Amino acid sequence: MTPTGRADGDAEEAARHETQRTLRSVALLLARYQVRNLKRTFDEFERDILLPILLGEIALHNLGERENGLEFVERMPDPDDDAPCDTRSLRPCNAYSIAAATGLPRETVRRKIGRLIELGWINRRHNGHLYVSSDALAKFGELLCSRELPELLAIADRARRLMK
Incomplete structure (x- = not known):
């Protein structure tokens, strides 16, 4: 060479x-x-790492239509709702779809969703549809913009x- x-x-x-x-x-x-x-x-998240994973999956599922360029439309609150959701139209999900998305056991997901509901970060309608609450969007959206994103x-x- x-x-x-x-x-x-x-x-x-x-x-x-x-x-x-x-x-x-x-x-x-x-x-x-x-x-x-x-x-x-x-x-x-009360030292429970599954809570933010589940909250994030639910929020991403709910807000998924926004990624596709579709705008939210106003809807009237359903008087039969157990916990009225934000008035924006969000894509619903349920414990089964979240368990499938995360690969976590359905019973674990169901139990953790109950805790997220108690914390006021998830709303469940009478039909089982899950929605991220406006309180959760405000709290964690503010944190993301003020600390994590920068x-x-x-x-x-x-x-x-x-x-x-």
Whole structure:
């Protein structure tokens, strides 16, 4: 092999090593963020990590139509509702669909949904349809905008700088 070929191979190996080092640094940065975020979430949800998972699945299911560009339409509250929902039209879900989405046992999901209802973060209609409450949207939407989203964006900027 010529000296030029060897130098090219050494340069490629050094570039691969540098890329791996950078990726490890970015992975560590993201892992630190994730652990901090999990600890905060754990504390905010009575140290029960399943509660935010279920609340998030229900909210994402309810709000899914918004992602597809469909607007909410006003609906009249149903007088037969056990716990009236926000007046916006949300896509309903139930304990069975949430159990399927999360892979958690249906009985566990049913029990945890009961706790989310007690906390006022989920409303259940008489037909079993589940909706995220306006209180939960306000509380956790505010937290996301005030703390988690800016922190995540700052970490993304830092990761981009590391990768340049």
